Amino acid sequence: MTQAIQSRTLKTRARLVEAAEEIIAETGYAGLRVDEVARRAGVAKGTFFAHFKDKDALMDRLIGARIDGFLDQIEGAPAPNSPTSLVTALMPLMQFMSSERYVFDVIIRYSGAAATEEIGPIALTFERFITVMANWLAMGPFRKDVDPALLAEGVQAFLVQVLALNFCALNNVTPIDVRLRPFLEVWLMAPSAV
Amino acid sequence: MTQAIQSRTLKTRARLVEAAEEIIAETGYAGLRVDEVARRAGVAKGTFFAHFKDKDALMDRLIGARIDGFLDQIEGAPAPNSPTSLVTALMPLMQFMSSERYVFDVIIRYSGAAATEEIGPIALTFERFITVMANWLAMGPFRKDVDPALLAEGVQAFLVQVLALNFCALNNVTPIDVRLRPFLEVWLMAPSAV
């Protein structure tokens, strides 16, 4: 009984997500309207808000799922053996994150959760990024005198830094990967003996 | 005559800025409404837009001025002789940047200018930060095998990273300075030979 009801709920939620993804495919994230999502999912607007606290909660979930997809790929790939190959591995994720100004803004806004109980999908991916990256770094030819988790957080910092500057007309003449590499070379490599 | 008009113009602009600062003192940056700024300055709403392209232009200016104030202090202070003293020197700036979620978001959004002619106050402070920091780093006991400008950009990246996580309930149990220090220690110090 309870099972059946849950399944209806899950179906409706899935329809909402599906509708949202359709719209995003057509108009981008910034073009998504709550009214339209409900309409396409064939449910009432009130139903939307019964499933998602607000529009941002939906966005958090959708964008979080995308990032998770990239992390799956990263996790499944062979560990990089140089900063350059690390940058290459990160490119799809970075391209997504910088695909729309709106997407980047949402990610930044939700990368830190507002409260403990409210850790959303995007915030979780930021935590997962650290884990995945730390594992990778521990396996590769990178400096071993520093906690891999700290190294990983540094990579995240440089990634965000580079993406933020990417929205600047002055800076995006230089491709993302070219901008990111020097940071990682200094940050990750065991220092040559002085 | 022209003189008189310019003076009136400047006075109006000054009144608008003053009114805005009053409101911010009372309700924070996020609480500022254009309506209210115009009302307090004793001008019509349209007049506001004769002086500022949009609300963000005002915010850019106000926040940029605050950051410049912190950079003045930093520039005037003696160069730090360790990551720890660098962190200490950066604290006032970091505290301001993390004082309000809205402030942090605006700073991130405007840290890269949209176009050459449009480099705004905040973007200028980010460039100035690099210069000031590079000078400082060149003077202190920091690694010399890396371009100081790159080191400075890295400091900026870590600073932003730490602040972003600060808005996360899980992370802000650890004080900002404690979070920043390990990054700078690894990033700035000439590595001991392995």
Add this chain to the structure above:
Amino acid sequence: MTQAIQSRTLKTRARLVEAAEEIIAETGYAGLRVDEVARRAGVAKGTFFAHFKDKDALMDRLIGARIDGFLDQIEGAPAPNSPTSLVTALMPLMQFMSSERYVFDVIIRYSGAAATEEIGPIALTFERFITVMANWLAMGPFRKDVDPALLAEGVQAFLVQVLALNFCALNNVTPIDVRLRPFLEVWLMAPSAV
């Protein structure tokens, strides 16, 4: 200048009221939708709320205006010389007040203002009713040993009582005027010597 702007404001407001009255003529008071009013008036919905605090404020105004119209007629008519002719004079007003359940409810809700500064049109008509009625009663063959204002308030009380019961299926078999008359006969007439 200010005059011109005021005139534009008045014109817009008039268009809103006009549109509302059209809709009411077609669908009744209960059928009025704010969206539709704005649409017909050719203005944005935001404009509606710039002119009226909320939908109820418009209703207050419209219904108040209608009641005022009836009071104008009453005021202009010759003073009644008996309870029966008073009832007859009140019939158009009573018919309007009981024309729609919704109208009666709004009237009751707004007959007493919520706050001093907020005395709305309907509340004003209730005050005006007392004045008009008191004048009338003072002129006619009614008891003179009681303050006409008190008598007038009593008439108002009986009127509301009769209308309230009129929405009851059991009671509205008896016409309004027949229900009201006995009250007024007792209330208004100089008592016959015992």
Add this chain to the structure above:
Amino acid sequence: MTQAIQSRTLKTRARLVEAAEEIIAETGYAGLRVDEVARRAGVAKGTFFAHFKDKDALMDRLIGARIDGFLDQIEGAPAPNSPTSLVTALMPLMQFMSSERYVFDVIIRYSGAAATEEIGPIALTFERFITVMANWLAMGPFRKDVDPALLAEGVQAFLVQVLALNFCALNNVTPIDVRLRPFLEVWLMAPSAV
């Protein structure tokens, strides 16, 4: 078996009423939400509607019960021997009726039943009020040349009138009892010969 089911039904209904009364004690009548009633009673929302036709039916019942309580007191008290003592006797009832705007509105709306079969608790109390009052008036030193039932209906009309005006900021400086007394003095007393 049937017994058991009935008992369960009655228990559920009792729990719903209990929950509602709890909420009202905490937030007032206007603050009651069906959601919350069901939640506190530990049943599903749908169950609420299996027991009460709609939310108003619950309100009708709850408020009607309160009024009946006041009528019990009134009925049990000695008959008043003056308009003043009548007013005093009515005070508790009047205080309840004017305790909340929402309560007064519900009472007015339900004081006349919509159809014969649908005479609800509140409507019944209005009928009972007439009976009780007529008995009282017949016993006291009040005018005897008018049907006590008509006198009683008049008392009811004045009571409502006074309460309605009580919600007006201008009028509620004068206490309810002071406002009601003059009406009753004129309405109930055998007029002295002019």
Add this chain to the structure above:
DNA sequence: TATGAATGAGCGTTCATTCAT
């Protein structure tokens, strides 16, 4: 009886921005 997800129409609100004067 009981469940609880879904309904659904509409209100109120927001507020930076524009534009005719």
Add this chain to the structure above:
DNA sequence: TATGAATGAACGCTCATTCAT
């Protein structure tokens, strides 16, 4: 420059009620 009414496209929300299970 200055005015301020008007814009407008969503969003969020309400919440009693229904209905399939």
